[in-house]
Amino acid sequence: MNFKHKFVFLMPGLLVLLGILIFPIIFTVRLSFSGWDSFNPGLDFIGIENYIRLFTDDKRFWESFLRLGFLSITTVFLQYIIGFGLALLVWKEIKFKRFFRVLFLIPMMTTPVIMTVIWRTFFHESLGPVNDFFSLFGMAPPWLSHEVLALVTVMIVEVWQWTPFMFLLMLAGLLSLPKEPFLAAAIDGASSIRKFIYVTFPLMAPISIGAIIIRLIEASKIMDTIFVLTSGGPGTSTETSSFYIFIKGLREFQIGYSATLSFTYLIIMIISLTFIAKFLTKIFMKGDAE
Amino acid sequence: MAKIEFKNVGHCYDVSAENKVYALNPFSLTWEDGGRYALLGPSGCGKTTMLNIMSGLITPSDGNVYFDENDITNVITEERNIAQVFQFPVIYNTMTVFDNLAFPLRCRKFDEDKIKTKVHEVAELLNLTEFLNKLTKKLTADQKQLISLGRGLVREDVAAVLMDEPLTVIDPDLKFKLRRKLKEINAKYKTTLIYVTHDQNEAMTFADNIIVMNEGNVVQIGTPKELFEKPKTTFVGYFIGSPAMNIYPCDAVSDDEVSIGGLKLKVNTKLPDSQKSNLKLGIRSEYINVVNKKSENTVEANINLVEDFGNYKLISATNDNIQIKVKVKRESVIPEDKILLEIPPEHCCIYNNEELVE
Numbered sequence: 001m002n003f004k005h006k007f008v009f010l011m012p013g014l015l016v017l018l019g020i021l022i023f024p025i026i027f028t029v030r031l032s033f034s035g036w037d038s039f040n041p042g043l044d045f046i047g048i049e050n051y052i053r054l055f056t057d058d059k060r061f062w063e064s065f066l067r068l069g070f071l072s073i074t075t076v077f078l079q080y081i082i083g084f085g086l087a088l089l090v091w092k093e094i095k096f097k098r099f100f101r102v103l104f105l106i107p108m109m110t111t112p113v114i115m116t117v118i119w120r121t122f123f124h125e126s127l128g129p130v131n132d133f134f135s136l137f138g139m140a141p142p143w144l145s146h147e148v149l150a151l152v153t154v155m156i157v158e159v160w161q162w163t164p165f166m167f168l169l170m171l172a173g174l175l176s177l178p179k180e181p182f183l184a185a186a187i188d189g190a191s192s193i194r195k196f197i198y199v200t201f202p203l204m205a206p207i208s209i210g211a212i213i214i215r216l217i218e219a220s221k222i223m224d225t226i227f228v229l230t231s232g233g234p235g236t237s238t239e240t241s242s243f244y245i246f247i248k249g250l251r252e253f254q255i256g257y258s259a260t261l262s263f264t265y266l267i268i269m270i271i272s273l274t275f276i277a278k279f280l281t282k283i284f285m286k287g288d289a290e
Numbered sequence: 291m292a293k294i295e296f297k298n299v300g301h302c303y304d305v306s307a308e309n310k311v312y313a314l315n316p317f318s319l320t321w322e323d324g325g326r327y328a329l330l331g332p333s334g335c336g337k338t339t340m341l342n343i344m345s346g347l348i349t350p351s352d353g354n355v356y357f358d359e360n361d362i363t364n365v366i367t368e369e370r371n372i373a374q375v376f377q378f379p380v381i382y383n384t385m386t387v388f389d390n391l392a393f394p395l396r397c398r399k400f401d402e403d404k405i406k407t408k409v410h411e412v413a414e415l416l417n418l419t420e421f422l423n424k425l426t427k428k429l430t431a432d433q434k435q436l437i438s439l440g441r442g443l444v445r446e447d448v449a450a451v452l453m454d455e456p457l458t459v460i461d462p463d464l465k466f467k468l469r470r471k472l473k474e475i476n477a478k479y480k481t482t483l484i485y486v487t488h489d490q491n492e493a494m495t496f497a498d499n500i501i502v503m504n505e506g507n508v509v510q511i512g513t514p515k516e517l518f519e520k521p522k523t524t525f526v527g528y529f530i531g532s533p534a535m536n537i538y539p540c541d542a543v544s545d546d547e548v549s550i551g552g553l554k555l556k557v558n559t560k561l562p563d564s565q566k567s568n569l570k571l572g573i574r575s576e577y578i579n580v581v582n583k584k585s586e587n588t589v590e591a592n593i594n595l596v597e598d599f600g601n602y603k604l605i606s607a608t609n610d611n612i613q614i615k616v617k618v619k620r621e622s623v624i625p626e627d628k629i630l631l632e633i634p635p636e637h638c639c640i641y642n643n644e645e646l647v648e
Contacts, residue, residue: 183347184380186367189397198382
């Protein structure tokens with residue numbers, strides 16, 4: 001039998017895939033071996049020079065990467081706990097359930113950049129309402145100009161902005177759970193805490209893993225909040241990988257080197273997310289492991 | 291263990307509606323302590339509603355529920371001492387079999403020694419001892435269902451073990467074994483077992499007493515034999531037995547004779563004058579005999595179809611427009627086209643307005 005014609009039917013799809021997915025990656029890889037910058041624009045070949053520079057002489061990238069790791073893991077963890085908690089609150093029959101469900105989703109519906117501008121105003125050291133409050137106690141924390149506090153501010157804004165997304169996923173998960181395990185636990189005489197530990201939490205494990213992974217991927221791309229809120233400062237204390245790559249590529253026009261950074265970042269992210277997914281499966285799904 | 295009593299219990303899911311529709315029409319019934327009961331009926335007949343009222347998952351809109359003379363209508367599930375096994379096994383996945391079985395006792399703060407003894411006792415009864423330290427995830431569906439059941443049995447004070455179609459997910463062979471196990475448990479612990487099913491074979495082989503329900507009503511309560519021989523309504527006749535009872539509209543000819551079309555049949559029921567209209571005659575296909583000689587109550591019929599079911603044959607025959615189904619032994623020799631059938635008067639049930647004339 002002749003199956004050659006099947007390629008004709010597959011070709012359009014494959015070409016589109018190649019064009020929009022594979023080509024940009026291959027181009028980035030090729031770019032990372034070039035010294036393309038504002039002085040020498042063009043796709044020349046300089047071997048692995050960029051990679052040598054990245055691994056031996058670029059502390060700032062690795063610092064920004066560690067900072068990103070810390071930032072995304074802690075914010076996603078907080079988002080998960082708060083989102084799950086809120087979802088549990090409006091899951092059961094309570095008054096004004098619909099109102100609360102919509103209320104909790106509002107931050108997600110706003111535009112991140114604009115909301116960050118508003119947050120920046122909130123945290124403005126001399127004019128913002130946050131310090132109006134703290135001044136009552138004779139304090140004026142430098143929210144945006146202190147290394148640690150600036151990071152905390154970024155985290156607060158991130159958690160505020162993205163907890164609703166977690167809330168939405170967790171609520172959808174809770175609403176889809178079967179009734180019987182809860183009835184059985186009630187019959188067994190389990191308290192609310194036991195019900196949560198042995199019924200709700202294990203049943204929510206697959207959804208939790210999915211939600212956390214999605215948020216981790218999203219959180220790693222953090223860019224707009226940092227750009228508007230602190231621009232990576234003070235110094236480089238809130239700079240994350242994507243922001244650093246942006247600076248190298250679009251501020252300093254080191255196109256070749258920023259391609260090297262992007263590609264390395266992609267590889268590290270794939271590896272670390274795989275490990276994180278495995279780790280999450282292990283802790284969330286005790287019974288399923290092995 | 292306890293005697294469970296329903297007094298005028300009924301349930302309507304929407305009490306505020308103008309025309310109340312009852313999922314379960316008010317009725318009274320007593321479940322004796324240590325009995326084995328089956329609730330049998332088609333889907334949507336109110337079986338599960340009744341079971342949930344008993345376990346406290348639903349508070350009935352009408353009437354009261356008593357456990358040993360105590361009114362528990364408004365007592366919450368946790369305080370009712372009921373065990374329930376659901377259609378699909380409900381187990382705690384993150385725990386071992388031992389912890390699963392111990393869970394109801396731990397929730398009630400029993401001391402660990404007592405828990406250990408009791409769990410081992412129940413595990414032995416259910417043949418789960420070798421799995422005690424395994425995670426429940428790895429077990430088969432029937433083992434998981436045994437754990438669900440075991441969680442009910444570890445508590446000595448359960449008023450009743452309620453089962454909502456618990457064997458649906460289990461293979462036929464294991465179903466048989468589990469049913470036997472349930473009977474053993476009932477004999478040993480004298481636990482009241484209440485079993486919901488829509489499978490009549492399951493109900494017949496499991497229970498001493500079967501409660502047949504239809505459209506929110508309890509239609510008949512009786513032993514398997516009573517339901518088979520004297521179905522109280524035509525619905526029970528149709529629903530119990532395979533194939534369903536042969537039921538024909540008929541007219542009274544005299545006090546003990548009816549006619550179906552032109553066919554006259556003697557019956558053993560004395561028909562009072564008040565119940566001589568709107569009659570039906572029912573006869574089980576098992577009780578119709580194939581005979582060689584014409585006599586009283588014999589019918590000549592044309593054979594349409596003979597089906598071989600392995601352990602018996604089912605003959606479908608017609609006389610005029612009357613369809614008759616007859617169950618015969620597998621080895622019986624069946625004539626090609628015409629057959630002579632005897633309808634024994636003692637097995638004929640007469641129904642007036644769909645209810646048995648006794």
